[in-house]
Amino acid sequence: MVDETGLGDHLADLAASGQRCAVPPAAERIRARGDQRRRRRQAVLTSGGVVLTTALAMGILSPAGFGPQPAPAAVRPTAPGTSWFVPPTPAPGEEYASEFGYVYDGVLLEGNTVQVTVKQLRTGVVHKVAVPAQTPVEVKQVADGKPGDMRLGELLGRLGTGPRWVFAVDYDSEGRIQSLREAFWLTVK
Structure with missing residues (x-):
């Protein structure tokens, strides 16, 4: 059916x-x-x-570091006491170039100048620089967690304690330090 x-x-x-x-x-x-x-x-x-x-x-990476790199040139050893440091130069159209590094051992020199030691974070190269005590510094952790602007001369006591705080050090086109900015997210506790 x-x-x-x-x-x-x-x-x-x-x-x-x-x-x-x-x-x-x-x-x-x-x-x-x-x-x-x-x-x-x-x-x-x-x-x-x-x-x-x-x-x-x-400034942690550089666009020049991408792609194939030429072999390093043979370099003669330098005399003792000379530094491998070369100040960074600003990119075309930029006002400043920065390097990240520990800033410590601040000493007041004559003529209202401060000498500090900078240890580059990326390469570990250590160099000493003399800058005016009136150089502007943006701080947070160095100033007990209170963000603000200070002058380098005001931080001598805190910077004398060894490599503890990381700063972005801003250089102009002639290799002079123009300002420091604390990189508090990289600060060693």
């Missing part, structure tokens, strides 16, 4: 529909995985771009 209600066809359609919803076709699975990979890649590129931009802005 032939079923005239169409129940058999309806049940067959329902079974096919349930099978499609339970197991997506191969094309849908491939498209979903591709979308997932694209979202992950975009998230990585976005976060990597933020980190790279921050590192470039803080």
